[in-house]
Amino acid sequence: MENQNKGFLGAVERLGNKLPDPFFIFVYLAAFVMVMSAIANAFGATVEHPGTGEHLEIRSLLSGEGLQYITGSMLDNFTGFAPLGLVLAMMLGIGLANKVGLLETAIKKSILNAPKSLITYAVIFIGILGNIASDAAFVLVPPLAAMVFYTVGRHPLAGLAAGFAGTGAGFTANILIAGTDALLSGISTEAAKAVDDTINVTPVDNWYFMIVSVVILSVVGALITEKIIEPRLGTYKGDAAGKEFEEVTAVETRGLRNAAIAGLVYLGLVALAVAWPNSSLRNEDGGIIPSPFLDGIVPIVLLFFITIGVAYGVTVKKITSQGDIPKYMAESMKDMSGYIVLIFAAAQFINYFNWSHLGTWVAVNSAEFLTSIDMTGLPVIIGFVLLTALLNMIVFSGSAQWALEAPIFIPMFMLLNYDPAFIQAAYRIADSSTNIITPLNPYILIVLAFMREYDKKAGMGTLISLMLPYSLIFLSIWIVLLIIFFVTGIPFGPGVGVYLN
Numbered sequence: 328m329e330n331q332n333k334g335f336l337g338a339v340e341r342l343g344n345k346l347p348d349p350f351f352i353f354v355y356l357a358a359f360v361m362v363m364s365a366i367a368n369a370f371g372a373t374v375e376h377p378g379t380g381e382h383l384e385i386r387s388l389l390s391g392e393g394l395q396y397i398t399g400s401m402l403d404n405f406t407g408f409a410p411l412g413l414v415l416a417m418m419l420g421i422g423l424a425n426k427v428g429l430l431e432t433a434i435k436k437s438i439l440n441a442p443k444s445l446i447t448y449a450v451i452f453i454g455i456l457g458n459i460a461s462d463a464a465f466v467l468v469p470p471l472a473a474m475v476f477y478t479v480g481r482h483p484l485a486g487l488a489a490g491f492a493g494t495g496a497g498f499t500a501n502i503l504i505a506g507t508d509a510l511l512s513g514i515s516t517e518a519a520k521a522v523d524d525t526i527n528v529t530p531v532d533n534w535y536f537m538i539v540s541v542v543i544l545s546v547v548g549a550l551i552t553e554k555i556i557e558p559r560l561g562t563y564k565g566d567a568a569g570k571e572f573e574e575v576t577a578v579e580t581r582g583l584r585n586a587a588i589a590g591l592v593y594l595g596l597v598a599l600a601v602a603w604p605n606s607s608l609r610n611e612d613g614g615i616i617p618s619p620f621l622d623g624i625v626p627i628v629l630l631f632f633i634t635i636g637v638a639y640g641v642t643v644k645k646i647t648s649q650g651d652i653p654k655y656m657a658e659s660m661k662d663m664s665g666y667i668v669l670i671f672a673a674a675q676f677i678n679y680f681n682w683s684h685l686g687t688w689v690a691v692n693s694a695e696f697l698t699s700i701d702m703t704g705l706p707v708i709i710g711f712v713l714l715t716a717l718l719n720m721i722v723f724s725g726s727a728q729w730a731l732e733a734p735i736f737i738p739m740f741m742l743l744n745y746d747p748a749f750i751q752a753a754y755r756i757a758d759s760s761t762n763i764i765t766p767l768n769p770y771i772l773i774v775l776a777f778m779r780e781y782d783k784k785a786g787m788g789t790l791i792s793l794m795l796p797y798s799l800i801f802l803s804i805w806i807v808l809l810i811i812f813f814v815t816g817i818p819f820g821p822g823v824g825v826y827l828n
């Protein structure tokens with residue numbers, strides 16, 4: 328620990344620790360918008376709405392009209408904020424599956440039963456998919472991976488690094504629709520209203536890109552572990568057994584089997600409902616892009632997790648009565664309390680920004696500036712990715728950071744004709760890649776504690792040096808993948824390309 332306060336990373340940690348809590352960051356930003364709107368209004372600032380052509384004056388939030396808006400809209404801003412309902416609904420299902428132990432058992436079963444030749448790939452893959460269990464994956468996957476590596480005679484710190492890399496740097500990717508998709512798409516939709524209030528970014532809009540990301544990052548992460556991390560660590564000579572995990576029991580195995588059967592039956596019924604002749608889940612032309620099916624993807628995913636969670640919980644006797652189901656759902660909502668408080672402040676800031684027309688003013692003028700210097704293509708997108716990666720070093724929360732960036736960058740890039748879902752994908756790769764090297768990640772200290780079970784002398788510098796190759800290479804590979812999608816026109820999700828239609 329003696330070197331953790333020195334150098335660049337130490338400076339980053341000290342700077343980040345001086346920042347207010349994210350809740351108060353949004354409170355201060357809301358106050359800043361109030362003052363700036365009054366100043367802009369006093370100078371008669373106006374902006375032409377890019378969609379309607381209407382000339383809009385900057386409205387002062389400190390005027391009589393503004394104060395009426397602030398007091399009259401506060402509750403509507405909160406309850407009507409798109410991410411709130413989306414995320415809480417998703418977490419009812421995912422939280423149930425997590426509380427009954429389904430997600431933990433699935434992770435343990437996958438890693439512990441992986442063939443020795445595929446252990447590294449399995450660790451990275453399961454770590455990436457672990458974001459379904461939200462932050463719980465940070466305290467489950469890395470120590471389990473270290474134990475598996477130790478058991479098969481490989482360096483346990485290499486396993487821990489691989490587990491942390493998959494869980495942290497790959498946090499935003501998944502082959503399933505997760506809570507992260509609902510959260511970020513909701514914020515993107517709110518930010519897009521500054522330009523076009525008909526735009527709706529859905530939780531599946533980055534799905535194709537993220538599925539490809541899971542496959543590529545699993546391979547790349549395994550190669551980094553085996554070609555860079557393990558050779559650097561050498562042969563493990565310690566004798567610590569590390570944290571022990573109980574084997575998956577027979578009843579838990581039956582629970583997984585029953586959950587899988589229930590999940591397949593559910594998905595089969597959904598597929599049948601979509602494929603049924605003249606299905607109401609398809610659009611008027613018989614397609615699904617767009618369609619009521621995609622519009623209702625959150626309830627569909629919610630019911631999927633409830634289905635498999637109940638099947639598992641009943642099998643392992645975690646659910647013995649109907650009352651147990653809402654009890655576990657309620658417990659999962661307790662874990663969301665911090666998010667709910669944060670959203671209250673973020674919703675006020677974003678809505679003040681839009682109501683005052685400052686958001687439109689900033690977007691229009693920024694877009695005009697970038698156009699005037701002929702910087703509207705890939706360079707500006709890559710610049711945005713790198714800026715986000717740097718900001719993530721001092722604002723760890725992905726939702727808080729996107730709530731800060733989206734109101735500015737989403738409208739600006741929309742005026743350059745970029746689809747907000749594409750910009751959201753660019754944000755996600757930067758935010759995710761640097762999760763494992765920012766000292767503000769609260770789970771770094773937890774992973775460091777796991778590391779010291781195998782190396783008593785390990786410090787923050789040891790951990791950061793192990794994770795830096797994953798962070799830099801993941802970010803580089805992800806940028807290349809983003810460019811490939813950009814150049815070839817491969818959709819990022821159903822019906823979602825680089826540009827607005």
